[in-house]
Amino acid sequence: MTSIVKPPVRHPSLRTNALGLTLRDYEGVMSTLCAGCGHDSVTAALVQAAWELELEPHRAAKMSGIGCSSKTTAYFMKQSHGFNSVHGRMPSVTTGAAAANRGLTYIGISGDGDSLSIGLGQMCHAIRRNVDMLYVIENNGVYGLTKGQFSASADVGSTSKRGEANEQAPIDPVLLALSIGATFVARSFSGDKKQLVPILKAGLSHKGLALVDVISPCVTFNDHDGSTKSYKYTRDHEVEAVEADYVPVHLEITLPERAAPSDGGGELHVVPMHDGSAVRLRATAAGYDPTDRASAYAHVRACQARGEVATGLLFIDPASRDMHDQLRTTAAPLVDLPFESLCPGAAALDALMKRHR
Amino acid sequence: MKPTDVDDPRYYHKVVDCQWACPAHTNVPAYIRLIAQGRYTESYLLNRQSNVFPGVLGRTCDRPCEPACRRGRVDEKPVAICRLKRVASDLRDDIRPFLPTAPEEKNGKRVALVGAGPASLTVANDLLPLGYSVTIFEKNTEPGGLMRINIPSFRLPASVLDEECGYIIDMGAEMRYGTPVTSLKALLDEGFDAVFVGSGAPKGKELDIPGRHDDPAHVHIGIEWLANVHFRHVEKIEPRVVIIGVGNTAMDCCRTAKRLGATDVKVVARRGRKHFKASPWELEDAVEEQVEIVENRSPRRMIVEGGRLTGMEFDVLEWSEDASGRQSSRVVRTEIVPCDAVILAIGQENNFPWIERDIGVEFDAHGMPVVDRVTHRSTHPRVFFGGDAAWGPQNIIWAVAHGHQAAISIDLACQGRPVTDRPPEGMTLVSVKNGLHSWAYDNDFDPSARQVMRHEELTRRFQALNVEVELGFSPEQVATEVSRCLNCDIQTHFTPKRCIECDACIDVCPTNCLTITTNHSPEAELRQRLSAPAVNLSQEIYLSEPLPQTTRVMVKDEDVCLHCGLCAERCPTAAWDMRLFDLLKPVAGAACGQPELVNA
Ligand SMILES: Cc1cc2nc3c(=O)[nH]c(=O)nc-3n(C[C@H](O)[C@H](O)[C@H](O)COP(=O)(O)OP(=O)(O)OC[C@H]3O[C@@H](n4cnc5c(N)ncnc54)[C@H](O)[C@@H]3O)c2cc1C
Ligand SMILES: Cc1ncc(C[n+]2csc(CCOP(=O)(O)OP(=O)(O)O)c2C)c(N)n1
Numbered sequence: 007m008t009s010i011v012k013p014p015v016r017h018p019s020l021r022t023n024a025l026g027l028t029l030r031d032y033e034g035v036m037s038t039l040c041a042g043c044g045h046d047s048v049t050a051a052l053v054q055a056a057w058e059l060e061l062e063p064h065r066a067a068k069m070s071g072i073g074c075s076s077k078t079t080a081y082f083m084k085q086s087h088g089f090n091s092v093h094g095r096m097p098s099v100t101t102g103a104a105a106a107n108r109g110l111t112y113i114g115i116s117g118d119g120d121s122l123s124i125g126l127g128q129m130c131h132a133i134r135r136n137v138d139m140l141y142v143i144e145n146n147g148v149y150g151l152t153k154g155q156f157s158a159s160a161d162v163g164s165t166s167k168r169g170e171a172n173e174q175a176p177i178d179p180v181l182l183a184l185s186i187g188a189t190f191v192a193r194s195f196s197g198d199k200k201q202l203v204p205i206l207k208a209g210l211s212h213k214g215l216a217l218v219d220v221i222s223p224c225v226t227f228n229d230h231d232g233s234t235k236s237y238k239y240t241r242d243h244e245v246e247a248v249e250a251d252y253v254p255v256h257l258e259i260t261l262p263e264r265a266a267p268s269d270g271g272g273e274l275h276v277v278p279m280h281d282g283s284a285v286r287l288r289a290t291a292a293g294y295d296p297t298d299r300a301s302a303y304a305h306v307r308a309c310q311a312r313g314e315v316a317t318g319l320l321f322i323d324p325a326s327r328d329m330h331d332q333l334r335t336t337a338a339p340l341v342d343l344p345f346e347s348l349c350p351g352a353a354a355l356d357a358l359m360k361r362h363r
Numbered sequence: 364m365k366p367t368d369v370d371d372p373r374y375y376h377k378v379v380d381c382q383w384a385c386p387a388h389t390n391v392p393a394y395i396r397l398i399a400q401g402r403y404t405e406s407y408l409l410n411r412q413s414n415v416f417p418g419v420l421g422r423t424c425d426r427p428c429e430p431a432c433r434r435g436r437v438d439e440k441p442v443a444i445c446r447l448k449r450v451a452s453d454l455r456d457d458i459r460p461f462l463p464t465a466p467e468e469k470n471g472k473r474v475a476l477v478g479a480g481p482a483s484l485t486v487a488n489d490l491l492p493l494g495y496s497v498t499i500f501e502k503n504t505e506p507g508g509l510m511r512i513n514i515p516s517f518r519l520p521a522s523v524l525d526e527e528c529g530y531i532i533d534m535g536a537e538m539r540y541g542t543p544v545t546s547l548k549a550l551l552d553e554g555f556d557a558v559f560v561g562s563g564a565p566k567g568k569e570l571d572i573p574g575r576h577d578d579p580a581h582v583h584i585g586i587e588w589l590a591n592v593h594f595r596h597v598e599k600i601e602p603r604v605v606i607i608g609v610g611n612t613a614m615d616c617c618r619t620a621k622r623l624g625a626t627d628v629k630v631v632a633r634r635g636r637k638h639f640k641a642s643p644w645e646l647e648d649a650v651e652e653q654v655e656i657v658e659n660r661s662p663r664r665m666i667v668e669g670g671r672l673t674g675m676e677f678d679v680l681e682w683s684e685d686a687s688g689r690q691s692s693r694v695v696r697t698e699i700v701p702c703d704a705v706i707l708a709i710g711q712e713n714n715f716p717w718i719e720r721d722i723g724v725e726f727d728a729h730g731m732p733v734v735d736r737v738t739h740r741s742t743h744p745r746v747f748f749g750g751d752a753a754w755g756p757q758n759i760i761w762a763v764a765h766g767h768q769a770a771i772s773i774d775l776a777c778q779g780r781p782v783t784d785r786p787p788e789g790m791t792l793v794s795v796k797n798g799l800h801s802w803a804y805d806n807d808f809d810p811s812a813r814q815v816m817r818h819e820e821l822t823r824r825f826q827a828l829n830v831e832v833e834l835g836f837s838p839e840q841v842a843t844e845v846s847r848c849l850n851c852d853i854q855t856h857f858t859p860k861r862c863i864e865c866d867a868c869i870d871v872c873p874t875n876c877l878t879i880t881t882n883h884s885p886e887a888e889l890r891q892r893l894s895a896p897a898v899n900l901s902q903e904i905y906l907s908e909p910l911p912q913t914t915r916v917m918v919k920d921e922d923v924c925l926h927c928g929l930c931a932e933r934c935p936t937a938a939w940d941m942r943l944f945d946l947l948k949p950v951a952g953a954a955c956g957q958p959e960l961v962n963a
């Protein structure tokens with residue numbers, strides 16, 4: 007934990023966005039995580055993404071469960087709404103919040119423990135419902151907050167700090183999400199903001215649940231030589247399977263900035279987003295189509311078999327329909343409905359019940 | 364770009380903007396911390412090591428450190444470095460027990476100093492403790508040079524000057540007051556091993572316009588007039604006074620005139636405000652005393668009627684700038700300003716009628732001695748120059764800086780060593796980490812504004828010439844002002860092999876100083892692709908050796924680093940550390956400055 011208060015001084019050339027806010031206006035309170043924790047870099051990437059997207063802080067809600075990762079909602083966008091729920095319950099609390107008020111941007115932050123152990127069922131159902139939210143898993147392979155026990159994402163053979171190897175098969179949130187109908191699936195690395203920031207921006211613009219699994223090393227309990235979630239291991243094994251560029255609404259979508267990979271990588275996909283922006287995707291391997299679920303699944307699997315960590319915006323469903331579309335709910339947030347229509351009274355309830363008898 | 368060599372003391376020295384800008388390289392942040400801790404005597408002594416006259420300079424210094432101060436780039440105004448120096452001086456205990464002393468046994472070398480201004484006194488200060496016999500020849504009857512006879516006592520009380528000149532003289536300098544040197548040849552013939560010329564630039568510049576000499580009793584040369592005021596040869600002046608020129612001398616003349624009975628004082632400048640030579644604070648003080656500053660007027664003639672000066676005629680100028688930035692002026696009309704006296708304050712010149720031109724001291728086409736910029740030696744092996752005498756009028760702190768360098772040369776020369784054999788600068792660099800989250804300095808940023816100096820009431824000010832205008836800071840002001848200092852000498856020191864590239868330092872830095880990037884482009888381009896573009900080219904960027912995991916490099920733009928220590932605090936591997944930098948400055952006689960790294 008840091009004893010120094012972050013000075014309010016900012017760089018003289020710090021720019022403001024269309025809302026007149028600087029990057030630093032999107033910060034939260036000082037992090038209490040261990041120095042060097044990957045989660046703090048994810049926080050910094052979120053600050054950057056929100057500033058670039060010109061997100062209105064008071065129109066966002068930060069949702070989390072329990073864990074070091076779940077604590078990070080305090081460290082960005084201090085002006086935003088937030089709900090720090092019980093362990094593993096972030097998805098259902100967010101589902102409820104999103105059902106009640108579809109006008110806010112939901113930013114869910116979870117950990118591999120929070121989402122893949124106690125909250126696994128919760129996460130799966132939020133994915134199935136396609137709740138309109140950004141769902142970030144800060145994945146470090148351990149329960150950081152409770153001092154480094156293996157989590158469900160720990161790879162077979164990865165060792166604890168004391169040297170014991172994990173023997174249970176891991177749950178890969180990316181493969182799991184792809185298999186249960188997720189409409190936006192990405193993986194990134196806290197140490198690679200160049201990749202992470204555009205993915206977060208795309209995820210925030212996606213209509214539906216955008217799952218972003220971020221390898222985010224636990225510097226204290228899982229950054230040693232035997233770990234497969236360390237800074238070094240991730241750097242050595244990361245393979246960017248899909249390059250993504252986020253194109254904001256006001257920029258014309260033109261030719262790709264990056265040249266096609268020389269080894270004949272996949273073709274360029276321009277995916278229009280619900281809000282008028284777009285994402286440009288190019289897979290690095292021939293035959294991989296990031297808008298095709300089966301192709302994405304196969305590729306991530308193949309990478310896994312080779313011991314590679316596939317990163318990038320791996321899959322996106324351009325035709326995503328979120329929970330509100332599926333349930334045909336009212337367009338207005340419930341707070342904006344007049345009391346009479348929200349609570350139409352006993353007579354209306356009776357009439358409704360009658361229809362189901 | 365090549366990795367930065369931080370073992371070279373110059374790199375970290377430059378980060379301490381104030382110390383770098385100070386001609387005598389006063390260790391500003393360290394003395395400010397000592398004040399913060401109430402250790403005024405130590406603070407005074409630390410000052411004195413570099414600038415010799417903390418009490419004088421705490422009131423009168425030209426303060427090149429302040430425009431350089433980092434706080435001015437981060438906040439609106441720099442730390443009041445100069446006035447904090449005065450705090451150390453005002454609140455110190457008796458420092459005499461801690462002063463160097465001259466050894467009983469002399470080293471057999473005799474050095475003559477011409478003039479007892481700050482330059483010569485500094486030479487004496489450095490040479491006396493080494494055993495030199497020092498004789499100072501001064502044409503006046505008191506020491507101090509222009510500090511004594513030109514800087515008015517309402518800015519610099521005589522007692523302050525007496526005390527600080529005394530510390531040096533009492534080490535055993537032989538003072539020959541009332542003794543103008545009239546022949547350098549004769550002096551050299553007396554067998555001195557070295558002669559230091561610290562005679563200043565004693566001649567005020569003339570203005571040759573019609574009428575100049577028609578009423579000499581009412582047209583004065585600024586520095587002569589101020590000296591006459593000091594010697595009480597002049598005790599009053601007529602009501603309406605025009606001062607020509609707008610430099611430091613003009614500012615002292617106008618304010619002195621106000622104290623000698625003038626009621627209507629105008630300072631007339633040829634150009635617009637942004638070209639004024641006077642410091643902004645001097646102008647403010649003059650305006651506070653109801654002096655009128657008139658811009659864009661060029662003197663045309665002095666109007667003398669019946670032998671009595673009645674006014675001056677000026678050309679009113681309009682300035683314009685061409686594409687290349689060259690200024691030119693056009694006369695729009697003329698204007699008569701009625702007045703009873705004129706003071707010319709348009710500059711000073713050197714004057715060496717007492718130096719024979721055939722004894723080996725060469726002079727250039729402008730009548731200035733040929734002096735080596737580093738060693739201060741003239742073309743005569745035993746003759747050295749410093750202060751205003753060397754390259755024309757500057758200020759006290761430069762005179763002191765020259766004195767230190769000349770003393771090194773004189774010592775080398777007297778010991779039979781080449782004067783170019785100068786001791787190198789060195790440094791110590793010591794971690795200030797006390798433990799987890801504990802640092803041996805106060806790194807909390809204080810957002811307070813610069814404290815405003817309290818001034819004596821206007822009515823009281825004019826009662827006597829020596830009523831000091833500035834009252835010094837109150838204890839509360841001191842407490843606030845010291846905490847504005849950013850501790851730039853507490854350096855961010857990087858150990859590349861420890862870095863795991865977690866980005867923590869980059870994310871936490873409040874002012875976007877840090878970047879991890881590839882080192883593939885020239886500096887100019889690299890500067891553009893940092894976390895925030897490094898546009899201030901006067902500030903260095905640090906570039907590390909390649910980092911272990913990716914071979915990228917850590918880059919730091921020094922420009923607006925707050926020295927808050929957050930990078931070091933958030934670094935999991937202590938790759939960043941905060942280290943106290945202390946510049947080891949060469950001084951005469953000491954084998955100091957051996958490059959030495961503590962705790963590296
Ligand atoms: C009006 C005025 C105000 C100033 N205000 C400031 C200020 O606020 N802050 C600042 O930093 N600087 C100020 N300066 C400049 C500063 O005073 C000088 O730069 C500084 O004093 C130069 O020091 P020095 O030792 O070279 O020479 P000086 O201070 O000029 O001393 C030279 C000494 O040599 C003596 N001398 C000269 N010739 C001979 C000789 N032949 N034989 C024997 N003795 C001789 C003179 O009597 C004098 O005492 C001011 C200058 C003026 C004119
Ligand atoms: C109901 C419940 N069970 C168990 C715990 C103990 N607990 C706190 S955090 C945590 C795991 C956190 O792991 P993860 O979500 O990966 O977060 P990290 O700290 O690794 O970022 C556990 C098991 C709890 N707080 N509540």
Ligand code: SF4
Nearest residue numbers: 381432433848849851
């Ligand atoms: S902030 Fe302090 S140390 Fe830094 S330049 Fe200013 S006075 Fe010097």
Ligand code: SF4
Nearest residue numbers: 872924925927928930
């Ligand atoms: S000390 Fe470190 S964190 Fe603080 S401003 Fe300087 S580089 Fe940034």
Ligand code: SF4
Nearest residue numbers: 862863865866868934
């Ligand atoms: S915090 Fe330390 S380890 Fe992390 S990137 Fe910065 S210097 Fe390297």
Ligand SMILES: [Mg+2]
Nearest residue numbers: 117118146148
């Ligand atoms: Mg975890």
